[in-house]
Amino acid sequence: MKRIVATLALGVSLVAAAATARAAEELALDRWPSARAHDVAALQNGARIFANYCLNCHSASLMRWNKLRDIGLTEAQIKDFLIFGNQKVGDLMTTAMDPKDAKAWLGKAPPDLSLITRARTSFEYSGTDYIYTLLRGYYRDASTATGWNNVAYPNVAMPNIFWEVQGPREATLTTVERVEGSSKLERTVRVYDVDGNVKVTKAELENGDPSSSYSFKATDEKGAAKVDGDVADLVAYLAWMTEPVAQTRVRIGTWALIFLAIFTVFAWRMNGAFWKRVK
């Protein structure tokens, strides 16, 4: 038994050794308020923002308009308030923009958003947190082609679509990096003003860990807060759209497990009834 415990302990330590050195410097993402996934008003608002802002360039070509009935919208509402152009409620959420044009205009065809929060999930972070951070993480940067840059996706091709509502913001990006060939660390603080001009200050640190963080100072507090709320709703919608059946799935699963628990009790007694003969 001691040997077994010892070998298990060895195994655990090997795994622990393997697990360290996971990129510690990666940006800590903001947490998307996940309660919105179960809030129908939030989902509907998210769908509205999605149709108004995202669908101009992005498609959701695996998603049919009338699927939105699942989050409590009627066909008339879908047709009157969400569909622009001549699509029918039975159509897929495609975009009018030709992928070739998109590549010429933006440098890259905007990805289809049908599965986006699932596709952007990884072992390190969830796709919902990533998109939530991305959409709220724009700052003015005079050095880029669009005049925008992003804390979660440096040099992103997509500009800040919420800028009018959000109002101008000042961004402070702080990174702490190890100095090569030395035990010291270097802290770099980049302050981007509302016009995208950057002021960089560097300092040397004796100890600490590599890290990356950012903060924003909004000139229009109300507008910025509204965008935070809208993006949270939009992410709720995007997460719902990756798998519209998810909530049904969990509901059915609960019943399936209850049934199986009862089934197993009967199977257990049936087994006992036969096996009592075996001596």
Added chain:
Amino acid sequence: MGLHNTEYKGVLGWFDARMPSAMGAFKTHMSEYYAPKNFNFWYFFGSLALVVLVIQLVTGIFLVMNYKPDASLAFASVEYIMREVPGGWFIRYMHSTGASFFFIVVYLHMFRGLLYGSYRTPRELVWIFGCVIFLCLMGEAFFGYLLPWGQMSYWGAQVIVNLFSAIPLIGPDLSLWVRGDYVVSDATLNRFFSFHACAIPLVLLGLVVAHIFALHDVGSNNPDGVEIKEKLDGAGHPVDGIPFHPYYSVHDIYGMGFFFMLFFAVLFFAPEMGGYFLEWNNFNPANPLVTPNHIAPVWYFTPYYSILRATTADFMVWLAAAAVAMGVLIYFSVPRRAIGVAVLAAALVAVVLMVVPGIAFDPKLWGVILMGLSVLVFAALPWLDRSPAKSMRYRPRWHFALLIAWSVVFLVLGYLGTLPPEPARTVIAQIGTLLYFGFFFLMPWWSRAGSFKPVPDRVSFAAH
């Protein structure tokens, strides 16, 4: 009238008089198949493997009804099944969760074999059929994984097919032949679909029948490793045997209750299983122009993948040392000098092909060889294991500790295989690789060592 005599009445009697082989087969394999009465927890996994096979076949049939094996349609057709086909999501999740559970069940089934020496005489053929089934299963999983046509499907297939190109002379042409194109493409998808949905399932079914027939000819092993056929009662039945039906059919139904609870817990509440059963990056459609930063196979292949990746240029000298040590050990262990010399010569050739500059194979090829060997080595177990007792119950405790240690190494290699490579991880994987093979290749020596407990005549069984 040409009818056979029958012991049955009514419809069954009418049927049996005309086709006695049907009830004959039922008797041979169910109601008069005598199985040891002391089966424990580990003996659920054989019948569970059959259950999962049926799940995969049935859900597979329904998936094919809506799936499109076409590079431009495949990804969307899977999502069409998930979103628009009534109940499609359930069928698809059954199939994707079933793939992972197939491997969980089969790995536990194989572990049972190692624990109780189920591959030992007279069950070598049962074991070998099982090993070929395992190979088919790996093929089935590999070909099937391309079908959703996501990023991981695409690049995983690209990486694995490229491994063939490491083979000298014919390699590049061979991988081209397998792909049917210069890159993984629509041609590849179509042939993989054909293999996944047609060729391999046919072979698999035949092998499963052979596996069960071979088992029922020699009879099941049991946790004590006692041959129950050596103690018969007056009627010629093993005294420690009970008819499979009804005793083990009801027992296995009971086990299935627990199995399905676990299976459905994953299927309904975490079908991606945190990215291990359905990889996140596979929700991105295949893009031949964008190589993912990190390409990893699904968890059930990662132990072998780890061994492949561990075989780097600086590992070759260690491998060569291991080959020399193995050659010397065999030379001094075999009674016939000629065999010893031949083995030593083979080891030297291997060493030359490992380390001598200019002649040595590319380490990548050795990686492919070791990866193949890590899967095939299971088939050699009946001849590697020289223990006087079959079951771990009557072998020295440290034999059991070695088995557990090997299992831990297997899991550690598996975990490492899911992560991007880093120098420290590679070293751990290299140590793991040596331990993995050491367990098997040193087995003829260690399995004989230590003090064994006497094996009883009868199985140990406490009535329920």
